[in-house]
Amino acid sequence: MLRSTRALMLGALFVSTPLLAQDYRVEIFSEGLENPWAVAFLPDGRMLVTERVGRLRIIEADGSVDPEPVAGLPEAFIAAQAGLMEVALDPDYSDNRWLYLTYAHGSLEANNTRLARARLVDDELHDFEVLFTAQPLKAGAAHYGGRIAFLADKTLVLTLGDGFDWREQAQNPANHLGKIVRLNRDGSVPQDNPLVGQEGAAPEIYSLGHRNVQGIFYDAEHNRLYSHEHGPRGGDELNLIEAGNNYGWPLATFGIDYTGARVSPYTELPGLTSPLLHWTPSVAPSSLTLYRGERFPEWQGDLFAATLAERSVRRIRVRDGMLAGEEILFEELGERIRDVRSGPDGALYLLTDNPEGRLLRVVPSE
Amino acid sequence: MSSKPRLLLAFLLAVLLASLLASIFQTQTNLAALQALGAPMPLDVRVGTTCLDLLGFAPTFALLSTLGFLIALPLANWLARRMPPLRWLIFVLAGAAAIWTALALANALAPMPTLIAADRSPFGTLGLMACGSVGALLFGLLGRQVRYRTQPTSSDSL
Numbered sequence: 189m190l191r192s193t194r195a196l197m198l199g200a201l202f203v204s205t206p207l208l209a210q211d212y213r214v215e216i217f218s219e220g221l222e223n224p225w226a227v228a229f230l231p232d233g234r235m236l237v238t239e240r241v242g243r244l245r246i247i248e249a250d251g252s253v254d255p256e257p258v259a260g261l262p263e264a265f266i267a268a269q270a271g272l273m274e275v276a277l278d279p280d281y282s283d284n285r286w287l288y289l290t291y292a293h294g295s296l297e298a299n300n301t302r303l304a305r306a307r308l309v310d311d312e313l314h315d316f317e318v319l320f321t322a323q324p325l326k327a328g329a330a331h332y333g334g335r336i337a338f339l340a341d342k343t344l345v346l347t348l349g350d351g352f353d354w355r356e357q358a359q360n361p362a363n364h365l366g367k368i369v370r371l372n373r374d375g376s377v378p379q380d381n382p383l384v385g386q387e388g389a390a391p392e393i394y395s396l397g398h399r400n401v402q403g404i405f406y407d408a409e410h411n412r413l414y415s416h417e418h419g420p421r422g423g424d425e426l427n428l429i430e431a432g433n434n435y436g437w438p439l440a441t442f443g444i445d446y447t448g449a450r451v452s453p454y455t456e457l458p459g460l461t462s463p464l465l466h467w468t469p470s471v472a473p474s475s476l477t478l479y480r481g482e483r484f485p486e487w488q489g490d491l492f493a494a495t496l497a498e499r500s501v502r503r504i505r506v507r508d509g510m511l512a513g514e515e516i517l518f519e520e521l522g523e524r525i526r527d528v529r530s531g532p533d534g535a536l537y538l539l540t541d542n543p544e545g546r547l548l549r550v551v552p553s554e
Numbered sequence: 555m556s557s558k559p560r561l562l563l564a565f566l567l568a569v570l571l572a573s574l575l576a577s578i579f580q581t582q583t584n585l586a587a588l589q590a591l592g593a594p595m596p597l598d599v600r601v602g603t604t605c606l607d608l609l610g611f612a613p614t615f616a617l618l619s620t621l622g623f624l625i626a627l628p629l630a631n632w633l634a635r636r637m638p639p640l641r642w643l644i645f646v647l648a649g650a651a652a653i654w655t656a657l658a659l660a661n662a663l664a665p666m667p668t669l670i671a672a673d674r675s676p677f678g679t680l681g682l683m684a685c686g687s688v689g690a691l692l693f694g695l696l697g698r699q700v701r702y703r704t705q706p707t708s709s710d711s712l
Contacts, residue, residue, distance in 0.1 A: 268665060328667030353667045353674050359591045439593050447670055448610035449580055452588055453603045 211553045212484070214521065217251040217537070218547035224539040226335075226475075226527050227547060228275045231282055236308075237539070237547060238289070240271035246311060247547060260306060260313030264291035265299045265329075273334035278305075278373060279342045285309060286373070288319075290334040290346065298325035300364070301332045301348055303371070319375030320392065322364035326351040331400040333368075335475070337413065339406055343378050345370050345394055345429075347401035347415060355438040355451070358397050361389040366437060368401060368415065368429060370394035382432030397435040397460065403476030403493060404429070410509060414464075416476050416493055419443030420451060422468030426493070426504065426511075427461070436460035442468050464511055465504070472497035474541070475527040478506075481534030483552050492517075494525035496541060501528050521548075564696035565627060572619045572649065572689025577612040578604060579681045580672040615670070618660060619686060622652030627693050634694065641694060649690025650683035657682065 223240040230236060233249035242264045246254040264272045270292035278286035285307040293302035300322040306313035331349030338344055350358045350366035358366025361383055369392035370381055383389035403416040413429040423443020427435055440454045440462075456462050467473070475494040479487040491504040500519045505512040518525065518538065526541035536550040581604045589595045630648035634641040657679065660669045672678035 330666055351667075355671075356587050356591060439588060439591055444610065445671060446664075446666070447614040449577075449584065449607050449614075449671060450603050450610070451584070451671075452593070453585075453599045454593065457593065 212550050213553040214518065214538075215549045215551060216546055217549040218247050218253050219544070220253055221245065221539070221545040221547065222543055223271075223541060224526060224545040224547065225272065225541075226274045226276075227529055227537055227539055228277050228287070229529070229532050230277070230308075235547070236275050236287070238272045238275045239545075240266070240273070242266055242272045242291075244272070244275060244289070244313075251547070254311070256311075258308070258311060258313060260316060261289075262291065262293075262304060262316065262318075265294050265296075266292070267296060268329035269332060270299065270329040273301075273332065274336050276336040276338075279338050288336055288344065288373075290332075290336065292329070292332055293321055294325050296329060297327050299327075299329070300325050300351070301334055301346075303336075303344075303346055303375070305373070317375070320346065320369070320371055322348050322369075323390070324363055324365070326354055326365070328353060331418075333398075333401045335402055335404045335415075337404040337406045339370070339413070340408055340411060341378075343370055343372055345404060345406070345413065347404050347417075348398070349400035350398070350437070352400075355399065358399065358437045359434070359439065361386070361393060361396060364390055364392065366396065366398045367393050368395045368398060368404070370431075394431055395429050395433050395435060397433075397437045397439070399437045399441075402474050405476045405478050405491070407478050409489075412509075414476060414478070414491060416473040418472055419466070419468070419470055420445050421448075422466075422470055423451075424467040424470045424473050425463035426465045426467075426473075426491075427463050430461070433461045434459065436462070442466045443470070465514075467502075470497055471495040471500070471502065473502070474525065475529075477528050477530050479530045479536065481530050481536070483534035484536070487536075492528045492530075492536065494528040494538065496524040496526070499524055501525055501536075501538065518550075561697060564693045565623065567696065568627065568649075568689040568693035569616050569619050569623060570689075571692050572623075572653070572685050573612045573616040574608065575685035575688055576615045576619070576653075576672075576682050577607050579678075579685055580611055580615075580670065581607040583672045583678055583681065615682075618656040619653060619689065621659075622656035622686065623649075623689070623693070626652035626655075627690060630690060630694065631697050634697075641698075642691065645690040645694035646687045649686035649688065652690065653683045653686030654679070 225238045228236045235247040237245045243257040272291045274290040276288045288305045303320040304318045306316040330352040333347035333349040335347045377391045383393045384391045401417040416426045420443040423441045440457045473493045493502040501517045503515040524541040527539040529537045531537045538548040540546045626648040634644045668674045
């Protein structure tokens with residue numbers, strides 16, 4: 189009864205929050221990208237975009253796409269959800285020119301997510317290093333996670349997936365399936381990771397009990413690490429990640445299997461961290477950012493989650509550290525949105541997920 | 555009742571039985587996995603989840619088993635008439651093969667590696683196939699009654 193009342197009050201709060209339409213304009217910044225997955229902003233005004241098919245492209249400051257992909261990339265395993273995924277610049281990129289890439293590594297029978305880094309010199313990758321390969325290698329081509337964020341101490345957190353068929357392994361601290369891991373930028377394990385020294389546990393683990401985490405953002409101003417993950421049918425989650433916490437998959441979830449079968453009878457259990465919010469039915473959240481630009485003052489400090497199934501971007505209002513309602517944006521585009529980023533120019537950038545993918549720039553209409 | 559409606563009824567009952575059993579099997583294997591991870595599983599939770607799966611999952615399995623049975627059961631009926639001593643073995647194998655084929659087809663076509671959670675392990679696949687066998691045996695039982703009732707007797711020919 190108490191839970192029902194609380195849920196009703198929370199629902200009323202969300203409903204009563206006025207949803208103001210933003211006065212924005214969506215511009216096509218770049219076209220001709222094959223299933224683009226991630227965008228990163230270089231200090232010189234250019235951008236890097238990964239294409240899932242295994243190419244890293246340079247976007248010039250005027251939006252034109254360099255016809256030659258960046259040379260020196262490793263061969264990724266490409267099938268279904270597998271391929272080249274994230275690109276992220278080192279926090280000290282201007283000094284060291286390291287950039288970080290994630291991709292599916294292996295074969296259809298044995299693969300998992302890999303993290304590597306290389307220096308971008310004269311538009312080619314040099315000094316390529318594999319930093320981490322999630323274990324164990326598993327069959328199939330689903331649920332890789334693959335997003336990166338850097339924490340205040342410049343360590344790196346990498347999101348992973350459960351491989352779909354191995355959901356119970358998300359609760360097993362001995363491997364990386366269904367985990368978020370934290371690494372030093374050279375791939376070594378920070379000694380203050382929560383499971384370091386625990387017998388039988390993988391020391392890279394930062395949090396566990398995840399399904400397929402495709403969005404992560406570190407809010408340095410408030411020292412908060414947000415992530416979102418795909419549920420099955422329903423049960424997509426936005427989580428506040430804390431070291432060592434267990435986020436419950438598959439013991440507790442608001443989602444059910446695609447077949448209609450229950451994944452779990454429970455939506456919460458003692459010892460498991462509940463989501464800040466869940467999306468049921470699923471929206472398929474694919475990327476997460478927090479807006480810190482100046483061109484949309486109303487959006488300051490709000491979270492933005494790109495979605496594939498809903499073909500939108502969810503703006504999640506954050507006020508005084510609390511979630512304060514949602515707004516569904518860009519549905520008029522009718523496109524699967526793979527990535528959303530707050531650009532250095534104050535614009536919001538979107539990548540559309542299709543074989544003729546585009547980089548879109550959202551700016552104020554005036 | 556003439557043979558065709560009775561055969562249709564036998565087919566539907568076979569699908570229904572296989573789907574109910576498969577749903578119960580899916581639920582119990584899943585709950586066992588959660589229990590092994592430390593989740594409490596009192597009887598009311600177990601019964602409630604089983605009922606929800608009968609509503610949510612059994613229809614999916616009914617669709618799959620219908621597809622498998624549409625080929626397997628008429629074929630088994632035909633073979634059983636020609637090899638009466640092997641009748642029950644034929645239906646057991648036909649039901650199992652129908653479910654295995656339907657699962658393999660679903661996994662090949664679906665975007666995820668394995669559509670049905672219980673099908674992720676050899677034990678689970680065998681369990682689902684056994685449910686198909688039970689359904690096929692029911693069809694064989696009802697089909698045999700149809701044959702006996704529709705065959706002309708010696709007194710009919712007098």
